[in-house]
Amino acid sequence: MRRFFYSIYRFFNSPRIRYCLLVEGARRFLAYDTREVMMAKIMEWARFRNLEGDYMEFGVFRGDSFIKAFHFAKFAELFSMKFYAFDSFSGYPPLEGIDKECGYFKESDYSCDLETFRTNLARGNVNLNDVVITSSVFGELDRVARHKIGSKVASVVWIDCDIYKATLEALTFLVDYF
Protein backbone atom coordinates (compact mmCIF):
# COMPACT_ATOMS: atom_id res chain seq x y z
CA MET A 1 0.00 0.00 0.00
CA ARG A 2 2.80 2.37 0.94
CA ARG A 3 4.54 1.66 -2.33
CA PHE A 4 1.34 2.40 -4.19
CA PHE A 5 0.97 5.87 -2.61
CA TYR A 6 4.66 6.50 -3.04
CA SER A 7 4.46 5.77 -6.77
CA ILE A 8 1.49 8.15 -7.09
CA TYR A 9 3.48 10.79 -5.21
CA ARG A 10 6.46 10.23 -7.47
CA PHE A 11 4.35 10.45 -10.57
CA PHE A 12 2.81 13.83 -9.62
CA ASN A 13 6.13 15.11 -8.34
CA SER A 14 8.02 14.24 -11.52
CA PRO A 15 9.30 17.19 -13.58
CA ARG A 16 7.16 15.97 -16.48
CA ILE A 17 3.99 16.71 -14.48
CA ARG A 18 5.22 19.38 -12.09
CA TYR A 19 6.46 21.69 -14.80
CA CYS A 20 3.91 20.98 -17.50
CA LEU A 21 2.02 23.88 -19.02
CA LEU A 22 -1.23 23.01 -17.28
CA VAL A 23 0.20 22.88 -13.74
CA GLU A 24 2.42 25.93 -14.22
CA GLY A 25 -0.52 27.80 -15.79
CA ALA A 26 -2.80 26.87 -12.88
CA ARG A 27 -0.15 27.92 -10.38
CA ARG A 28 0.30 31.32 -12.00
CA PHE A 29 -3.41 31.82 -12.20
CA LEU A 30 -4.26 30.77 -8.66
CA ALA A 31 -1.22 31.81 -6.64
CA TYR A 32 -0.02 35.31 -5.86
CA ASP A 33 2.50 36.78 -8.27
CA THR A 34 5.93 37.96 -7.07
CA ARG A 35 4.81 41.53 -6.45
CA GLU A 36 1.81 40.37 -4.46
CA VAL A 37 3.97 38.10 -2.31
CA MET A 38 6.40 40.96 -1.63
CA MET A 39 3.64 43.41 -0.87
CA ALA A 40 1.96 40.97 1.51
CA LYS A 41 5.24 40.36 3.36
CA ILE A 42 6.06 44.07 3.61
CA MET A 43 2.66 44.89 5.08
CA GLU A 44 2.82 41.95 7.48
CA TRP A 45 6.24 43.17 8.58
CA ALA A 46 4.99 46.72 9.12
CA ARG A 47 2.23 45.29 11.29
CA PHE A 48 4.55 42.91 13.16
CA ARG A 49 6.95 45.75 14.01
CA ASN A 50 4.10 48.12 14.87
CA LEU A 51 5.35 50.62 12.32
CA GLU A 52 2.89 53.45 12.39
CA GLY A 53 2.99 55.39 9.18
CA ASP A 54 1.70 55.69 5.69
CA TYR A 55 2.29 54.13 2.30
CA MET A 56 3.95 56.18 -0.42
CA GLU A 57 4.30 55.01 -3.99
CA PHE A 58 6.40 56.85 -6.56
CA GLY A 59 5.39 55.85 -10.07
CA VAL A 60 1.90 54.41 -9.89
CA PHE A 61 1.02 54.14 -13.61
CA ARG A 62 -2.40 52.40 -13.81
CA GLY A 63 -2.48 51.53 -10.14
CA ASP A 64 -1.62 47.82 -10.15
CA SER A 65 0.82 47.83 -7.24
CA PHE A 66 -1.08 50.62 -5.50
CA ILE A 67 -4.25 48.51 -5.40
CA LYS A 68 -2.28 45.55 -4.09
CA ALA A 69 -0.71 47.73 -1.38
CA PHE A 70 -4.13 48.94 -0.24
CA HIS A 71 -5.62 45.47 0.10
CA PHE A 72 -2.59 43.83 1.71
CA ALA A 73 -2.42 46.68 4.22
CA LYS A 74 -6.03 45.98 5.17
CA PHE A 75 -5.27 42.25 5.43
CA ALA A 76 -2.45 43.18 7.80
CA GLU A 77 -4.90 45.30 9.79
CA LEU A 78 -3.05 48.54 9.13
CA PHE A 79 -6.31 50.41 9.30
CA SER A 80 -4.93 53.89 9.95
CA MET A 81 -2.56 53.80 6.99
CA LYS A 82 -3.04 56.49 4.33
CA PHE A 83 -1.95 55.87 0.76
CA TYR A 84 -0.01 58.51 -1.16
CA ALA A 85 0.30 58.21 -4.93
CA PHE A 86 2.92 60.25 -6.78
CA ASP A 87 3.15 60.34 -10.56
CA SER A 88 3.35 62.75 -13.46
CA PHE A 89 0.39 60.91 -14.99
CA SER A 90 1.99 61.63 -18.34
CA GLY A 91 4.70 58.95 -18.31
CA TYR A 92 8.43 59.46 -18.28
CA PRO A 93 9.61 63.07 -18.42
CA PRO A 94 12.17 64.22 -21.03
CA LEU A 95 15.18 61.99 -20.53
CA GLU A 96 18.68 63.13 -19.77
CA GLY A 97 22.05 61.74 -18.72
CA ILE A 98 22.30 58.03 -18.08
CA ASP A 99 18.57 57.52 -18.69
CA LYS A 100 18.94 58.85 -22.22
CA GLU A 101 22.26 57.17 -22.91
CA CYS A 102 21.02 53.69 -22.07
CA GLY A 103 18.51 53.98 -24.93
CA TYR A 104 16.00 51.80 -23.14
CA PHE A 105 13.41 54.36 -22.05
CA LYS A 106 11.31 56.70 -24.16
CA GLU A 107 9.73 59.98 -23.09
CA SER A 108 5.99 59.58 -22.28
CA ASP A 109 6.19 55.79 -21.99
CA TYR A 110 3.99 54.42 -19.20
CA SER A 111 1.57 57.24 -19.52
CA CYS A 112 -1.76 56.86 -17.74
CA ASP A 113 -3.93 59.88 -17.01
CA LEU A 114 -5.13 60.75 -13.54
CA GLU A 115 -8.79 60.02 -14.24
CA THR A 116 -8.02 56.50 -15.47
CA PHE A 117 -5.87 55.91 -12.40
CA ARG A 118 -8.67 57.06 -10.12
CA THR A 119 -11.22 54.89 -11.96
CA ASN A 120 -8.92 51.87 -11.68
CA LEU A 121 -8.64 52.40 -7.92
CA ALA A 122 -12.41 52.60 -7.55
CA ARG A 123 -12.80 49.43 -9.67
CA GLY A 124 -10.10 47.80 -7.56
CA ASN A 125 -12.19 48.41 -4.46
CA VAL A 126 -9.83 50.99 -2.99
CA ASN A 127 -11.40 53.48 -0.60
CA LEU A 128 -10.51 56.83 -2.16
CA ASN A 129 -10.95 58.58 1.18
CA ASP A 130 -7.72 56.91 2.28
CA VAL A 131 -5.85 58.04 -0.82
CA VAL A 132 -3.93 61.25 -1.53
CA ILE A 133 -2.87 61.69 -5.14
CA THR A 134 -0.20 64.12 -6.32
CA SER A 135 0.11 64.72 -10.03
CA SER A 136 3.57 66.13 -10.61
CA VAL A 137 7.04 65.30 -11.84
CA PHE A 138 9.15 64.28 -8.86
CA GLY A 139 11.48 67.24 -9.24
CA GLU A 140 8.56 69.47 -8.24
CA LEU A 141 7.40 67.51 -5.21
CA ASP A 142 9.00 69.84 -2.71
CA ARG A 143 6.80 72.63 -3.95
CA VAL A 144 3.54 70.77 -4.64
CA ALA A 145 3.38 67.93 -2.13
CA ARG A 146 4.97 68.90 1.19
CA HIS A 147 1.86 70.64 2.46
CA LYS A 148 -0.29 67.58 1.70
CA ILE A 149 1.85 65.34 3.88
CA GLY A 150 2.58 67.61 6.82
CA SER A 151 4.41 65.90 9.64
CA LYS A 152 3.41 62.36 8.74
CA VAL A 153 5.88 59.52 8.32
CA ALA A 154 6.13 56.74 5.78
CA SER A 155 6.32 53.18 7.02
CA VAL A 156 6.19 51.58 3.58
CA VAL A 157 7.65 53.12 0.43
CA TRP A 158 7.44 51.69 -3.09
CA ILE A 159 9.62 53.36 -5.72
CA ASP A 160 8.83 52.12 -9.20
CA CYS A 161 9.68 54.92 -11.58
CA ASP A 162 12.46 53.16 -13.53
CA ILE A 163 14.34 56.37 -14.29
CA TYR A 164 17.57 57.02 -12.38
CA LYS A 165 16.98 60.76 -12.03
CA ALA A 166 13.37 60.28 -10.93
CA THR A 167 14.45 57.70 -8.35
CA LEU A 168 17.00 60.11 -6.90
CA GLU A 169 14.39 62.86 -6.74
CA ALA A 170 11.91 60.55 -5.00
CA LEU A 171 14.56 59.49 -2.46
CA THR A 172 15.58 63.09 -1.81
CA PHE A 173 11.98 64.05 -1.20
CA LEU A 174 11.49 61.07 1.07
CA VAL A 175 14.36 61.74 3.43
CA ASP A 176 12.16 63.81 5.74
CA TYR A 177 9.51 61.12 6.06
CA PHE A 178 11.45 58.09 7.23
Ligand SMILES: C[S@@+](CC[C@H](N)C(=O)[O-])C[C@H]1O[C@@H](n2cnc3c(N)ncnc32)[C@H](O)[C@@H]1O
Ligand atom coordinates in the same frame (compact mmCIF):
# COMPACT_ATOMS: atom_id res chain seq x y z
C1 LIG B 1 6.85 51.32 -14.47
S1 LIG B 1 5.64 52.55 -14.25
C2 LIG B 1 5.01 52.24 -12.64
C3 LIG B 1 4.30 50.90 -12.53
C4 LIG B 1 3.35 50.82 -11.38
N1 LIG B 1 4.01 50.86 -10.08
C5 LIG B 1 2.47 49.59 -11.50
O1 LIG B 1 2.07 49.04 -10.50
O2 LIG B 1 2.14 49.15 -12.60
C6 LIG B 1 6.64 54.00 -14.00
C7 LIG B 1 5.85 55.23 -13.61
O3 LIG B 1 6.76 56.22 -13.15
C8 LIG B 1 6.29 57.49 -13.56
N2 LIG B 1 7.44 58.41 -13.60
C9 LIG B 1 8.67 58.17 -14.10
N3 LIG B 1 9.48 59.23 -13.93
C10 LIG B 1 8.73 60.18 -13.29
C11 LIG B 1 9.01 61.51 -12.83
N4 LIG B 1 10.22 62.07 -12.96
N5 LIG B 1 8.03 62.20 -12.22
C12 LIG B 1 6.80 61.64 -12.07
N6 LIG B 1 6.47 60.38 -12.47
C13 LIG B 1 7.43 59.67 -13.09
C14 LIG B 1 5.65 57.27 -14.92
O4 LIG B 1 4.68 58.24 -15.21
C15 LIG B 1 5.04 55.86 -14.75
O5 LIG B 1 3.70 55.91 -14.38
